[in-house]
Amino acid sequence: MTRAFRKSTYSSADRECVEVAIDDPHTIAIRDSKRPDSRTLHVSAAAWASFLTTLRMEQWSCLLQASASPATATLSTSAS
Structure with a gap:
C-alpha cells in the first residue's frame, strides 16, 4: 500500500522531523523523514489526537509562562 506521508510545515530541509500518514x-503511520525506508510506527487515530492536544496545551502553557515571567517585564524598562 502506498501512503501519502506529510511533513510538518514547521520543518525545513535541514531539520529532523517526522512524517505522518493516515493508514x-x-x-496513523509515523516515520522518520530522514529515513523514509525505515520502520513505521502505527498508532490509533485517538492516540494521535490525544498526543497533538497535549502538544498544543504544552505550547500554550510555555507561552503563558514566558509572558508572565518577571524577566520579560524588565525588558521594557530602561536603566537610570
Whole structure:
C-alpha cells in the first residue's frame, strides 16, 4: 500500500522531523523523514489526537509562562 506521508510545515530541509500518514480512518503511520525506508510506527487515530492536544496545551502553557515571567517585564524598562 502506498501512503501519502506529510511533513510538518514547521520543518525545513535541514531539520529532523517526522512524517505522518493516515493508514485508514483508525490508524496513523509515523516515520522518520530522514529515513523514509525505515520502520513505521502505527498508532490509533485517538492516540494521535490525544498526543497533538497535549502538544498544543504544552505550547500554550510555555507561552503563558514566558509572558508572565518577571524577566520579560524588565525588558521594557530602561536603566537610570
